[in-house]
Amino acid sequence: MTSAKSARRPHHWRRDLIELAALFTAVAVADAIANLIGHQPDGPYLLMASAVALVATAAFHTWWARRHSHAPPSDEADVAPVGAGAAGGTGTSAREAEGTGEGGVVGAGETGTTLWRMRTTVLDAPGSLAALCTALAGLRVDILTLQTHPLAQGTVDEFLLRAPASLQAQELSRKIAAAGGASTWIERADAHDLVDTPTRVLSLATRTALDAAELPLALRQLLGRCTIHSLPAVSVTGRATGQSAPVEGVLEETVMRLRDPSGGVISVERPYLPFTPTEFARARALVELDARLGPRVPRSEDVLTLPEGNEITVRRADQGDLTAARAMHDRCSQDTLGLRYHGPVADADRYLDHLLSPRFGRTLAVQTASGRLVALGHLLWDGDETEVALLVEDDWQRRGIGSELLRRLVALAEEAGCDSVYAVTQSRNTGMVAAMRALELPLDYQIEEGTLVITARLSSEGAARPSAPTERARR
Numbered sequence: 189m190t191s192a193k194s195a196r197r198p199h200h201w202r203r204d205l206i207e208l209a210a211l212f213t214a215v216a217v218a219d220a221i222a223n224l225i226g227h228q229p230d231g232p233y234l235l236m237a238s239a240v241a242l243v244a245t246a247a248f249h250t251w252w253a254r255r256h257s258h259a260p261p262s263d264e265a266d267v268a269p270v271g272a273g274a275a276g277g278t279g280t281s282a283r284e285a286e287g288t289g290e291g292g293v294v295g296a297g298e299t300g301t302t303l304w305r306m307r308t309t310v311l312d313a314p315g316s317l318a319a320l321c322t323a324l325a326g327l328r329v330d331i332l333t334l335q336t337h338p339l340a341q342g343t344v345d346e347f348l349l350r351a352p353a354s355l356q357a358q359e360l361s362r363k364i365a366a367a368g369g370a371s372t373w374i375e376r377a378d379a380h381d382l383v384d385t386p387t388r389v390l391s392l393a394t395r396t397a398l399d400a401a402e403l404p405l406a407l408r409q410l411l412g413r414c415t416i417h418s419l420p421a422v423s424v425t426g427r428a429t430g431q432s433a434p435v436e437g438v439l440e441e442t443v444m445r446l447r448d449p450s451g452g453v454i455s456v457e458r459p460y461l462p463f464t465p466t467e468f469a470r471a472r473a474l475v476e477l478d479a480r481l482g483p484r485v486p487r488s489e490d491v492l493t494l495p496e497g498n499e500i501t502v503r504r505a506d507q508g509d510l511t512a513a514r515a516m517h518d519r520c521s522q523d524t525l526g527l528r529y530h531g532p533v534a535d536a537d538r539y540l541d542h543l544l545s546p547r548f549g550r551t552l553a554v555q556t557a558s559g560r561l562v563a564l565g566h567l568l569w570d571g572d573e574t575e576v577a578l579l580v581e582d583d584w585q586r587r588g589i590g591s592e593l594l595r596r597l598v599a600l601a602e603e604a605g606c607d608s609v610y611a612v613t614q615s616r617n618t619g620m621v622a623a624m625r626a627l628e629l630p631l632d633y634q635i636e637e638g639t640l641v642i643t644a645r646l647s648s649e650g651a652a653r654p655s656a657p658t659e660r661a662r663r
Contacts, residue, residue, distance in 0.1 A: 303332075303377040304349045304360070307461065308369030312343045316368055320345065323367035327360065328352055333384055337464035342370075344464050348381055373461055389470060396478055399486055401546035403478045404569050405604050407456060407471055414458040415571050418547045421452040437475075439468045446472060449479035450547050483507070485546060494587050498556070502596065505553035505564065507544045512561040513553075514540060521582050527617045528579045530639065543568070543577075550600055552593055554584075565593030567600050567609075574606045578620065591623045598627060602646050610643040 310316040324331060330350040337344035351360065357374045364372050383391075392406040404416045419431040431453045438445040441462045446454045454475065456463075489503040505513075517525065517540070529539065543566050544551055554563035563580040576597045578590050601609050613620045615638055624631060624642045632643040 300353050301350050302353050302355070303379075303381065304347075304351055304357070304374055305377040305381060306347045306349055306360070306364070306372065306374045307344055308364050308372040309339070309342050309344050310368055310370070312338070316343075317345060319367040320364060320369060323363045324349065327355060327363060329355070329360070332382065335385055335466075337466040339464065345369075348377055393474065393477060396474055397481055398484070399546070400478060400481075400484050401550045403474065403547070404454070406474055407454070409605070410470060410474065411456060411458060411463070411467055412461070414456055416457075416569070417455045417571055418448060418569070419453045419455055420448075420542070437468070437472050439463060439465070444468055444471060446475045448547065449475065450483075450545065483546070492592065494589075496587070498587075500557075500562075500589065501555050502592070503553055503555075505544060505551040506546060507541060509553055509561065510540055510544060512555075513544065513564060516561050516564070516579075516581055519581055519583075520579070524579070524582055524585075527614055527620075528577065530612065530614070549574075550597075552596055554580075554589055554593065563589050563593060565590075565597050567597045574601050574604075574609045576601075576609045576611050578611075578623070580619075585619065590619060591626050594623045594627065598629075598644070598646065606646060608643055608645050610641055613640050613642070614638055615640045 308320070310320065321331065324347075328351070331347055332350055333348040335346040337346065361372050361374060389410065392402075392410055395402045396406045404418065408414060408416055419429065421429060421431055429452070433445045433447045433453045435447055437447065442457060442459050444456045444463055446456070448454050456471065483506065485504045485506045487504070489501050492500050492502060494500060542548060543564075549566060549568035551567075552565040553561055554565075555561050562584045563578070565579075566575075566577040568575040568577065576594060578593055580590050580593075598609060611620060611624060615621075615635060617640075621640070621642065624644060627644055629644040629646065632645075634641040634643075
C-alpha cells in the first residue's frame with residue numbers, strides 16, 4: 189500500500205529526460221544488432237533464441253524476487269509494545285488476549301528501573317484490564333508477567349511490573365484506582381519474581397517430592413510472606429489436641445487450613461492479603477502430592493574425620509531413627525539432657541517423635557563407624573522463625589561435632605531462605621555459646637531468668653566457611 193508520505197513525493201523532469209535517453213540508446217543498440225546478425229545465414233534463429241533467453245531470464249528474476257523479498261514492512265503496519273496490546277481501544281479485552289492469564293518472563297530489571305509486584309481487583313468485563321494497561325502505559329510501566337485469579341465477584345489481577353525508578357507506589361496506586369482497580373496492593377519485587385508461576389510451581393513440586401521437610405517451605409514460597417504452623421493431632425504428652433480439617437481443606441479470607449498427611453493441620457496465615465481460590469487450589473495440590481508420596485528423606489551421607497582421627501558419618505535423620513535416638517538419650521547424663529530440653533528430663537523421650545518428624549523441620553544425625561548414634565542437630569520451623577538445637581552424647585563432646593552440626597544446620601537454613609536462626613539454651617551452656625560465636629555471624633543475645641536466646645542473622649558468607657573436621661568422601 190502506498191503511504192501518504194510517498195504520495196506527496198515531488199516530480200523531477202530531469203529523471204524523465206534520462207529515462208527517455210536510455211530508451212533511445214537501447215533502441216539504437218537493438219537496431220544495430222539486428223542489422224548485423226539478421227543478414228547472416230543463421231541470423232533469424234539467433235534472434236529468436238536470444239528473445240526466448242531474455243524472456244526466460246526475466247520470468248526467473250520475477251519469481252526469485254517474489255520468493256525472497258526483503259522489502260521492509262509497510263509504514264502503516266501496527267506494532268504494539270509488550271504489555272500494551274489491549275490498550276489500543278480495539279474492544280478486545282487484554283485478558284482474552286492472554287488466554288490462561290499466565291505471563292512469561294520478558295526481561296530483568298534495567299538501570300534506572302524498579303520491579304514491583306501489584307495486585308488489584310477489577311470487574312470481570314471486557315475492557316477492564318485494558319483500562320489498567322492504558323494507565324500503566326501512561327506511566328511508562330512495562331508489564332513483565334500477569335496472572336488472573338477469578339473470584340465470585342470480579343477478578344484479581346496480579347502483575348510483575350518494571351517501572352521508572354522515580355515512580356512512587358502512591359502515584360501508581362492512584363492511577364490504578366482511577367482506572368477501575370480496587371483493593372490494590374503493591375510491594376517491591378526482585379529478580380526471583382521474574383520466574384513465571386508455572387515454572388515456580390513445578391520447581392516447588394519437585395523439591396517437595398524429594399524431601400518431605402520441604403512442604404512448609406514450598407507453601408511459604410508459593411504464597412509469599414505468610415506464617416505457617418504445623419499443628420499435630422496429638423500433643424507430645426499423648427493428649428488429643430482437637431486439631432483437624434476436612435480433606436478438601438478450609439479457606440477463610442486470610443487463613444487456610446489444610447489436612448496434614450501425617451496427622452493434624454497445616455495452618456497458613458497472611459493477614460496483609462487475602463488468599464484467592466486459585467492460591468488455595470495450588471496449596472492443596474502440593475499437600476496432596478506430599479500425601480501420595482508418603483514419608484521420604486534424602487539418604488546422602490558425608491564421612492568426616494575428626495581432629496583426633498576418628499571417623500563419623502553425618503546424614504539426615506527421620507522417625508526411623510527413633511529407637512537409636514532413645515538409646516542415645518539413655519547414655520546421656522541428666523545435666524546434658526537438662527541443658528538441651530530446659531525442662532523435666534523424663535519428658536525428653538516424648539519430644540523425639542516430634543523432633544524427628546520432617547513436617548516440623550530437618551534433623552541431622554551423627555553416627556560412629558560402628559553405627560552408634562552419638563549426636564542430633566535439629567532445624568525447626570517455628571512460624572516465621574527458625575530454631576536450631578543440638579544434643580551431643582557426653583563421651584563425644586568437645587570434639588567439634590556440635591560446631592559441625594551447627595554449621596550444616598545454618599547452611600540448610602540459608603538454603604531454605606531463612607533470614608535468621610535462634611538457639612534457646614542456658615547461660616552456663618558454654619559449648620553452645622561458643623558454637624554460635626564460631627559461626628562468625630552477627631549475634632543478638634536475650635537473657636531472662638537464666639534462659640539465653642541467641643539469634644544469628646544469616647549471610648551467604650557465614651555458611652560457606654570451612655568446618656573443623658575434614659570431609660573425606662561423599663556417597
